[in-house]
Amino acid sequence: MSDILVSISGLFKIFGPGAQNALAHLRQGADPAVLFAQHKWSVALNDISLQITQGEIFVIVGLSGSGKSTLLRMVNRLIAPSAGEVYYKGAAISALTDAELIALRRHDMSMVFQSFALLPTRNVLDNAAFGLELAGIDVRQRHQRAMAVLEQVGLAQVARQQPYQLSGGMQQRVGLARALAVNPTLLLMDEAFSALDPINRREMQDLLLDLQAQQQRTLIFVTHDIEEALRIGSRIAIMEQGKVIQVGTAEEIINAPANAYVRRFFSGIDTSRYVLAENFAGAFSRPAAGGAHDQTL
Numbered sequence: 260m261s262d263i264l265v266s267i268s269g270l271f272k273i274f275g276p277g278a279q280n281a282l283a284h285l286r287q288g289a290d291p292a293v294l295f296a297q298h299k300w301s302v303a304l305n306d307i308s309l310q311i312t313q314g315e316i317f318v319i320v321g322l323s324g325s326g327k328s329t330l331l332r333m334v335n336r337l338i339a340p341s342a343g344e345v346y347y348k349g350a351a352i353s354a355l356t357d358a359e360l361i362a363l364r365r366h367d368m369s370m371v372f373q374s375f376a377l378l379p380t381r382n383v384l385d386n387a388a389f390g391l392e393l394a395g396i397d398v399r400q401r402h403q404r405a406m407a408v409l410e411q412v413g414l415a416q417v418a419r420q421q422p423y424q425l426s427g428g429m430q431q432r433v434g435l436a437r438a439l440a441v442n443p444t445l446l447l448m449d450e451a452f453s454a455l456d457p458i459n460r461r462e463m464q465d466l467l468l469d470l471q472a473q474q475q476r477t478l479i480f481v482t483h484d485i486e487e488a489l490r491i492g493s494r495i496a497i498m499e500q501g502k503v504i505q506v507g508t509a510e511e512i513i514n515a516p517a518n519a520y521v522r523r524f525f526s527g528i529d530t531s532r533y534v535l536a537e538n539f540a541g542a543f544s545r546p547a548a549g550g551a552h553d554q555t556l
C-alpha cells in the first residue's frame with residue numbers, strides 16, 4: 260500500500276555477549292528469561308512486525324524495559340537490529356550508505372527527547388535553528404524558519420532568552436520547535452512529555468494535536484502512560500517484554516484488550532471518554548444504514 264511510511268519486518272534486538280547466537284534459540288521458541296539466566300542475553304525486541312501509515316500518530320506503550328526506546332531508535336537506526344528490517348518509504352534502512360542515513364536523519368526524521376537536550380549556551384532561537392545549522396542552511400534563512408516554528412509553538416516572545424530561563428514545559432516546546440524546523444516527514448518522540456507536570460503535559464499534547472491537524476506529519480510517539488496514548492494516538496501498539504501484544508485504535512483496544520497485561524493498563528482509568536461519542540449517538544439516533552459520513556455529531 261502506498262500510504263505506508265514505515266514498515267517494520269521481523270525485527271529482533273538482543274543485547275549481550277555473542278547475542279547473534281540467541282536468534283536461533285528465540286526462533287525455536289526459547290523463553291527470553293531463560294536465555295538471560297543462562298547466557299546473559301537480553302532480548303529487547305522479539306520478532307516485531309508493524310506498519311505505520313502516513314499522517315498517523317502511532318503510539319508505542321509498554322512498561323519500563325518492554326523495548327519501546329529500542330524499537331523507536333531502530334527507525335532512524337541509532338540502534339541496528341540483530342535481525343529483521345525497517346523500510347522507510349519502501350527502502351530498506353540497512354541498505355542506506357552512511358551519507359544517505361545522515362541525510363535521512365537531518366531532513367526526513369526528527370527526534371524529540373525526554374531530557375529536552377537543548378544546548379545550554381545558545382539562545383532559544385539558535386536552539387530551534389540547530390537542525391537547520393547542521394543541514395548547512397545559512398543564518399538568515401534558518402533564523403527566519405526557526406522564528407516561524409517558535410511562533411507555532413507559542414514561544415516567539417522568548418526567542419532571545421537562554422534555555423535556563425525557561426520552565427520545563429517551555430524548554431520542551433523549544434525541543435519540539437527544533438524538531439519541526441527541518442520540516443520532517445516523521446517525528447520520533449521518546450517519552451517527550453514525561454518529565455513535565457500534568458498541566459504542561461496536557462498542554463503539550465494539545466499543541467501536538469493542533470499542529471498535527473494543520474500539518475499532518477507522521478509521528479511515532481513512545482510513552483508509558485496509557486492515558487497519553489489514548490488521548491493522542493491514531494493507533495496504539497502495546498508492548499510487553501520485547502513483543503507487540505496488540506495494535507489498534509484506542510477504541511479497539513479498550514473494547515477488546517488482547518490479554519490481562521493490556522487490561523491492566525486500563526485499571527483505574529475512565530476509558531469511556533476515549534470511546535468515540537458517535538458510537539453512543541449512533542446507537543440511539545443514527546439510522547442503521549448510516550455510513551461513516553452521515554454522523555450528526
Ligand SMILES: Nc1ncnc2c1ncn2[C@@H]1O[C@H](COP(=O)(O)OP(=O)(O)OP(=O)(O)O)[C@@H](O)[C@H]1O
Nearest residue numbers: 274301302303322323324325326327328329330483
Ligand atoms: N545498550 C543496552 N545494553 C544492554 N541491554 C539493553 C541496552 N539497551 C536496552 N537494553 C535492554 O533492553 C530492554 C528494552 O529496553 P528499552 O530501553 O528499549 O525499554 P523501554 O521500554 O524504553 O523502557 P523505559 O520505559 O524504561 O524507557 C531492557 O531489558 C533493557 O535493559
Ligand SMILES: [Mg+2]
Nearest residue numbers: 327328329449
Ligand atoms: Mg525508553
